[in-house]
Amino acid sequence: MDEEDEYNENNMTLLNMITLCGESTLYEGLRFAKDLILANLCLRIIIQYVPMPHNVRHSLSLIIGSFLLYFNIGSNFIWTIGLTIGAYVSIITVSVVTKKWRGFYVSVCVILFLILCEIFVLNPIMWQQIRGIQMVAAMKIISVAIELDRDLFKQMLNPIEFGGYVLCPANCILGPWISFHTYSHYLEVKFLCSRWIVIILKNLVMSMGFLLLSNCFVPGYIDESATKWLVAYRDAQAFRMSHYFVSSMSVVSMISAGFGLTNDCHSELLVTRPMIIELPRSLVQVVIYWNMPMHQWLKTYVFKTCQPYGQFISILTTYAVSSLLHGFNFQFSAVLLSIGTFSYVEYNFRYKVASALEVCCLANPCLKQCEHKYKKNSFLAVFVNTVFSLITAIHLAYLGVMFEASFSVQESGYSYYHITSKWENLNYFSHGLAAFMYVIYLMM
Amino acid sequence: MSGPPIMKWLCLFVLFLCMRCEANKPRRGRGSMWWGIAKAGEPNNLSPLSPSVLYMDPAVHATLRRKQRRLARENPGVLAAISKGASMAVAECQHQFKYRRWNCSTRNFLRGKNLFGKIVDRGCRETAFIYAITSAGVTHAVSRACAEGSIESCTCDYSHVDRSPHRARAAAAANVRVWKWGGCSDNIGFGFKFSREFVDTGERGKTLREKMNLHNNEAGRMHVQTEMRQECKCHGMSGSCTVKTCWMRLPTFRSVGDALKDSFDGASRVMMPNTEVEAPSQRNDAAPHRVPRRDRYRFQLRPHNPDHKTPGVKDLVYLESSPGFCEKNPRLGIPGTHGRACNDTSIGVDGCDLMCCGRGYRTETMFVVERCNCTFHWCCEVKCKLCRTEKVVNTCL
Numbered sequence: 024m025d026e027e028d029e030y031n032e033n034n035m036t037l038l039n040m041i042t043l044c045g046e047s048t049l050y051e052g053l054r055f056a057k058d059l060i061l062a063n064l065c066l067r068i069i070i071q072y073v074p075m076p077h078n079v080r081h082s083l084s085l086i087i088g089s090f091l092l093y094f095n096i097g098s099n100f101i102w103t104i105g106l107t108i109g110a111y112v113s114i115i116t117v118s119v120v121t122k123k124w125r126g127f128y129v130s131v132c133v134i135l136f137l138i139l140c141e142i143f144v145l146n147p148i149m150w151q152q153i154r155g156i157q158m159v160a161a162m163k164i165i166s167v168a169i170e171l172d173r174d175l176f177k178q179m180l181n182p183i184e185f186g187g188y189v190l191c192p193a194n195c196i197l198g199p200w201i202s203f204h205t206y207s208h209y210l211e212v213k214f215l216c217s218r219w220i221v222i223i224l225k226n227l228v229m230s231m232g233f234l235l236l237s238n239c240f241v242p243g244y245i246d247e248s249a250t251k252w253l254v255a256y257r258d259a260q261a262f263r264m265s266h267y268f269v270s271s272m273s274v275v276s277m278i279s280a281g282f283g284l285t286n287d288c289h290s291e292l293l294v295t296r297p298m299i300i301e302l303p304r305s306l307v308q309v310v311i312y313w314n315m316p317m318h319q320w321l322k323t324y325v326f327k328t329c330q331p332y333g334q335f336i337s338i339l340t341t342y343a344v345s346s347l348l349h350g351f352n353f354q355f356s357a358v359l360l361s362i363g364t365f366s367y368v369e370y371n372f373r374y375k376v377a378s379a380l381e382v383c384c385l386a387n388p389c390l391k392q393c394e395h396k397y398k399k400n401s402f403l404a405v406f407v408n409t410v411f412s413l414i415t416a417i418h419l420a421y422l423g424v425m426f427e428a429s430f431s432v433q434e435s436g437y438s439y440y441h442i443t444s445k446w447e448n449l450n451y452f453s454h455g456l457a458a459f460m461y462v463i464y465l466m467m
Numbered sequence: 468m469s470g471p472p473i474m475k476w477l478c479l480f481v482l483f484l485c486m487r488c489e490a491n492k493p494r495r496g497r498g499s500m501w502w503g504i505a506k507a508g509e510p511n512n513l514s515p516l517s518p519s520v521l522y523m524d525p526a527v528h529a530t531l532r533r534k535q536r537r538l539a540r541e542n543p544g545v546l547a548a549i550s551k552g553a554s555m556a557v558a559e560c561q562h563q564f565k566y567r568r569w570n571c572s573t574r575n576f577l578r579g580k581n582l583f584g585k586i587v588d589r590g591c592r593e594t595a596f597i598y599a600i601t602s603a604g605v606t607h608a609v610s611r612a613c614a615e616g617s618i619e620s621c622t623c624d625y626s627h628v629d630r631s632p633h634r635a636r637a638a639a640a641a642n643v644r645v646w647k648w649g650g651c652s653d654n655i656g657f658g659f660k661f662s663r664e665f666v667d668t669g670e671r672g673k674t675l676r677e678k679m680n681l682h683n684n685e686a687g688r689m690h691v692q693t694e695m696r697q698e699c700k701c702h703g704m705s706g707s708c709t710v711k712t713c714w715m716r717l718p719t720f721r722s723v724g725d726a727l728k729d730s731f732d733g734a735s736r737v738m739m740p741n742t743e744v745e746a747p748s749q750r751n752d753a754a755p756h757r758v759p760r761r762d763r764y765r766f767q768l769r770p771h772n773p774d775h776k777t778p779g780v781k782d783l784v785y786l787e788s789s790p791g792f793c794e795k796n797p798r799l800g801i802p803g804t805h806g807r808a809c810n811d812t813s814i815g816v817d818g819c820d821l822m823c824c825g826r827g828y829r830t831e832t833m834f835v836v837e838r839c840n841c842t843f844h845w846c847c848e849v850k851c852k853l854c855r856t857e858k859v860v861n862t863c864l
Contacts, residue, residue, distance in 0.1 A: 197709065
């Protein structure tokens, strides 16, 4: 009798979760999407039907973007506006002195501004709310400064162009980052097709699906009393679903502004690849496909800029910049540094294994013809790759469990203690595994 | 089930006729008679309770007051929820008091008799708990049924306008920020209001005993409401919190029961407040004769011991000390602890010394077949084996 009671209770919480959680989650998700889509449709329709000179278009983007920011984060939007104005002023000022180091100085200024904001000015809840927005703005600003150094602009951008680019409603809230030239191109281009609506709806449905998965279904499908690795996998997966939601929602906002469409009206925008991350080949692949525009940004503006100073320095700078952009906190530094070392070890280890066993099992799949004896469909290759996939899934659970937290923690930022307790609970397994693989790699 | 509409109307008409004749009879039963609904569905337990079955059941009708019947008629589907809530409350009460001298036993359901027996005639702690848990059960079950969409008249409140004060108060008590609401999970509001209408029928709040019942009913509802948790999750670029999504989650009824049991242990004994003298003078200006409905809940009970603090909304209150539950007492409907199982190693109330009130106990060894080695199968099934185990059973003499 008693057991039956327990059983019913379990069943009830599942039902509870679906009916109670699903409906309000969907409602709030759609409410958020509504503003985003309306603002961007507004931008696109005006551009499409009202002929306007160049600068007016940019100022339209600036104005709609500012309104959208205001409606989403309230008065905190002055921090983004402030960052934009400050960055523009400092680009002009630095331009007087030097034409070659603008990118470096502006990057330092922007990152310093973000760190100072976080430490001294803003309360943690507010910072967590605007962190993502500031990050996208910072990436845009730095990319403009570096492109100025590389002489990719005919003349210095005027404030309206700059403001329109940074505050563009299509990507000022959830990203993704796009370069100034892409932005400018999409703003000029005119198109009309019915597929457009279909693409928006498709992405909207997808993002709502991911939102439901993240909020309601994934947290419920493995019981709390299961082994800690299963629980960690579940929590990490809920976080990944949240990321897919954000990514597909950003695609929705881009597409509804008409950004990211080819001339024959197909979406050329790819932000993340859920399938590659959920069934990962390697950690390297996860890093690449997690947020493709961001990956590209890091590669183009940080890695390539630092390449003259040597491989090691450029890799280190890339990780430093990417964790500083996420804000000055131990959690991201720890996670990113771990990803960095894990993927480095994995990359080298798989290279050794591939050459020793002559199997196609490199971290990245061979493009066309691989020179190994056992091709990718051979049994040995499939087996080895499956083992590596499993290891990657474990790494992902280990790294992603960090982002599972009570709402108050999510809202106000993660502490040092939070991280160590989460990883201690899993006995620092992944770090141990990586170290073990590195030792074998050295011995091979 | 899905008969022609004319049948449905006929049923309603017959129901209406019944009600008319019932209404002509003199007032029967107390406000708490509706508890019987917990057992009403039992004989045909195999089929799920459908509203129409409950409508027809004369046993159900006997238990309900005129206003309660009206409420059930106006809110199709609610009767099944109430029945579920009541049986949930009985089960929870029996779980919470499994190892105490009073074990929340229920009588056979007979027309005109009270489900919990004559103990409710006394204003003691146990009675306070019964009122609170049953009221909580109805609130919980109706809220849930509403969220699941099985009550037609309960609609989701998307307007955010109707923000009743008790909700804000509950939010403040639970120390959660009042969130701008959307979505259907807000149905606790419906459950709360409905429970006030349904459960508190007949408790006019005139006598002290009625005030006690009202207070305890309200305490049960408040427990459900404050145990209700708001859950939120952040979404945004790389774990930031650009988008927040929140939803409410009803507590499990077990946690409500646990909280109420705590209140039972810390219940306060109250007496007639001396504000009773002032209260009518205040009311005199507005409504001289009738107590306004809302004011029914606006009273303050005074603790029996002036040194104790006044009872809060979530505290249980009682008027008189509990009778001894050791010996059979037909006048109070107490069966006594003869034949109850007890634990010979415990020194608590479940221990044989206290449970058997010093009469001693009998020890027997017997074989029981029970479920064991239960495993959870994904998803969502529990499979068990049957094991034969030896058990030592102590029963009070």
